[in-house]
Amino acid sequence: MTAHPLGNGGRLAAIHGWLLLLPAAVLLAAFTHYPAVATFWHSLFTTPRGNRPARFIGADHYRDLLADPIFWTALQNNLVFAAGTILPSIALAMAMALWVNARIAGRGLLRLAYFTPTVLPMIAVANIWLFFYTPDYGLFDQLRGLFGLPAVNWLGSGDTALGAVIVVTVWKEAGFFMIFYLAALQQIPPELGEAAQLEGASRWQRFWRVTFPLLMPTTLFVLINATINAFRLVDHLFVLTRGGPDNATSLLLYYIYEVGFKFWDQGYAAALTMVLLSLLATVALLKFFWLERKVHYQ
Structure with a gap:
């Protein structure tokens, strides 16, 4: 069985690094990337009003x-x-x-x-x-x-x-x-x-x-x-x-x-x-x- 090239210590260091980045990455995705994607998605629909739901209109x-x-x-x-x-x-x-x-x-x-x-x-x-x-x-x-x-x-x-x-x-x-x-x-x-x-x-x-x-x-x-x-x-x-x-x-x-x-x-x-x-x-x-x-x- 071939050992991982990084070894156990290398894997632990990589996991530790990703864990340190995780809070910032979550905040970035939740408050920057997701709102941008959601805004683009909503721009393809009409505005819902009362009993009339949003309707897909593409690039209108x-x-x-x-x-x-x-x-x-x-x-x-x-x-x-x-x-x-x-x-x-x-x-x-x-x-x-x-x-x-x-x-x-x-x-x-x-x-x-x-x-x-x-x-x-x-x-x-x-x-x-x-x-x-x-x-x-x-x-x-x-x-x-x-x-x-x-x-x-x-x-x-x-x-x-x-x-x-x-x-x-x-x-x-x-x-x-x-x-x-x-x-x-x-x-x-x-x-x-x-x-x-x-x-x-x-x-x-x-x-x-x-x-x-x-x-x-x-x-x-x-x-x-x-x-x-x-x-x-x-x-x-x-x-x-x-x-x-x-x-x-x-x-x-x-x-x-x-x-x-x-x-x-x-x-x-x-x-x-x-x-x-x-x-x-x-x-x-x-x-x-x-x-x-x-x-x-x-």
Whole structure:
């Protein structure tokens, strides 16, 4: 009888390893993979109502989705929102981290001030900014009035509403991302910057040639989180605009909420959710198979 190549000790080690992974695997399957598969399954059926059970309709919801103008408006708004929040949030977070990492007076208080928006509840943040944006009485219009400028309905105009929501999001997220950059900056050996300085490199050259490349793994992590956040915003819209005016600030997840819980069309909401999951899955694949190879190096 041939002995197992791993031996009893190897088998026990393998079983021990799988047992350690089992709780995480169960949670991942129960709260990530199963809901995704169930959502796709529900997207192939109509929504049950009263005595009328759900009926299999195949890809009809996806065909309706292609002809839905509100879906395309929400998707376009979400792409504009992502473009307006991801890079500005990352750039602002990096700039703040570089500043508070320097030897300046009161940097502890400055770090606290930058991080404070992150710990505030989303609804509280939205209400604060709702006061800022209030026509005539809000902070922004009060400041404009000092220069004789007319009042602006920031959240009630289709030209400014989405931009106003973008500003709130950047203000909320930049402080959170700053913490990661600050931690990364403190891990960079100071000898690298000192060596570049001795070689005659300017401050900008030291940042671009030394600091920035070493921050790329953190930038990748922050980029993925910022992208996910850009497609899951709901809280601010409830308070600030409720998707208006005329769907000017309706984002994809908010539209899914409206379809699923306001109009009670859960089958169509499931199809919309699959579109959102596909977008996020594309981002994840881009991270693991392309970007990650370019930022991790020896």
